[in-house]
Amino acid sequence: MEQVFENKRDCCGCGACAHRCPDGAIAMEPDEEGFLYPVIRAERCMDCGLCQTICPFRKEDHWKNEQMPQFYVAKHRDGEVLRRSTSGGAFTALSDQVLDMGGAVYGAVFDSRFRVVHQRATGRAGRDRMRFSKYVQSDLGNCFCQVEQDLRQGKPVLFTGTPCQNAGLRAAMGPLAEQGPLVCCDLICYGVPSPRVWEAYKQLLEKSRGRRWQKCLSAPRNCPGAEATATAPFATARPTRGKARQTNGFTACFLKAERSCALPAGSAPLHRLAGLRI
Numbered sequence: 590m591e592q593v594f595e596n597k598r599d600c601c602g603c604g605a606c607a608h609r610c611p612d613g614a615i616a617m618e619p620d621e622e623g624f625l626y627p628v629i630r631a632e633r634c635m636d637c638g639l640c641q642t643i644c645p646f647r648k649e650d651h652w653k654n655e656q657m658p659q660f661y662v663a664k665h666r667d668g669e670v671l672r673r674s675t676s677g678g679a680f681t682a683l684s685d686q687v688l689d690m691g692g693a694v695y696g697a698v699f700d701s702r703f704r705v706v707h708q709r710a711t712g713r714a715g716r717d718r719m720r721f722s723k724y725v726q727s728d729l730g731n732c733f734c735q736v737e738q739d740l741r742q743g744k745p746v747l748f749t750g751t752p753c754q755n756a757g758l759r760a761a762m763g764p765l766a767e768q769g770p771l772v773c774c775d776l777i778c779y780g781v782p783s784p785r786v787w788e789a790y791k792q793l794l795e796k797s798r799g800r801r802w803q804k805c806l807s808a809p810r811n812c813p814g815a816e817a818t819a820t821a822p823f824a825t826a827r828p829t830r831g832k833a834r835q836t837n838g839f840t841a842c843f844l845k846a847e848r849s850c851a852l853p854a855g856s857a858p859l860h861r862l863a864g865l866r867i
Contacts, residue, residue: 593627593640599647602626602726603757606640608733615640617728623785624726643763645756658866675722679867683774684716684747692745692770694719695736697727703791703805704784707732707750719749724840726781729754733761740769749774751781755863775863782842790839 593615594600602625607615614633617625627640641647665671665678674681684694694710696719705725709732710716727750736758739746748758752775759766759773766773795801 591631592629593644594646597626600626600644601646601753601757603645603753603760604729604733605643605645605757605761608737608761609643610640611635611637619785623783623788625728625784643760645753645760673717674720676867680720680749680774681716683772683865683867684719685713687745687747687772688713688716690745692747693735693739694747694749695732696749697723699723699805703802704728705787706730707754709735724782725784725787727754728784729757733758736771737762737765740765740771743770745770745772747772747774749776751775751778752863753778772865773863774865774867776867782839786842787839 593606604617606627607617612633612635614630615627616630618628620626663677663679665682670678670681687694694716695707697705698708698718700706705723705727707727707729736746736748748755755773755775791802
């Protein structure tokens with residue numbers, strides 16, 4: 590088999606095919622725009638077709654539930670949690686429950702090079718790194734393998750990510766997603782900018798400031814004193830607040846771009862498989 594999809598419009602880069610390939614013939618590699626897509630290693634491929642069979646964009650039972658969802662307004666009672674959260678602290682409340690049960694939490698973090706990657710946490714310190722929004726396509730790495738291992742051991746799992754990532758996880762887990770103690774939580778997704786654009790923006794800022802990045806946080810809404818994404822990455826820089834945080838180059842491009850996702854605008858199927866959305 591030459592490739593998993595016939596057209597890029599039919600792939601979101603969720604990684605389900607790479608996880609389930611029995612021959613390890615699929616790798617997630619960046620394309621010319623920096624988005625991660627599955628690439629088949631022809632020398633390993635046995636042409637079994639499983640990658641296409643489990644693709645959440647192809648499976649009919651992976652379309653959203655048409656029932657009207659229930660909506661709740663939630664706000665964490667702890668002021669410190671609110672200060673360190675993007676929107677109300679709901680993720681902290683949900684993940685606290687899973688951690689108290691001895692479970693594992695999966696979410697996006699900045700690594701040591703400020704790349705956005707998914708990681709596993711079994712304690713609050715690791716979980717706290719998952720707070721704040723990160724407006725970049727995250728690299729799932731081997732998270733699906735870790736989730737599968739946790740579920741087979743009966744460990745409660747909370748997985749947070751984009752709707753496409755949640756659809757990919759459930760497709761990759763198969764029946765285990767229904768049998769195991771798995772809670773899927775997605776978010777209202779406007780699209781994910783390219784990691785390559787994010788990296789270029791970081792390098793531009795470092796060159797213009799003559800300093801290395803020290804930190805990167807997203808500003809919680811209506812929270813005075815919070816630092817904004819990509820506006821105060823240097824230890825000596827002043828934070829930018831309010832409307833000004835929307836004028837930095839990266840955020841402005843994200844808000845105005847017609848295509849900020851691995852999927853072309855308007856082409857994404859409405860997969861809504863997560864039990865919760867925040």
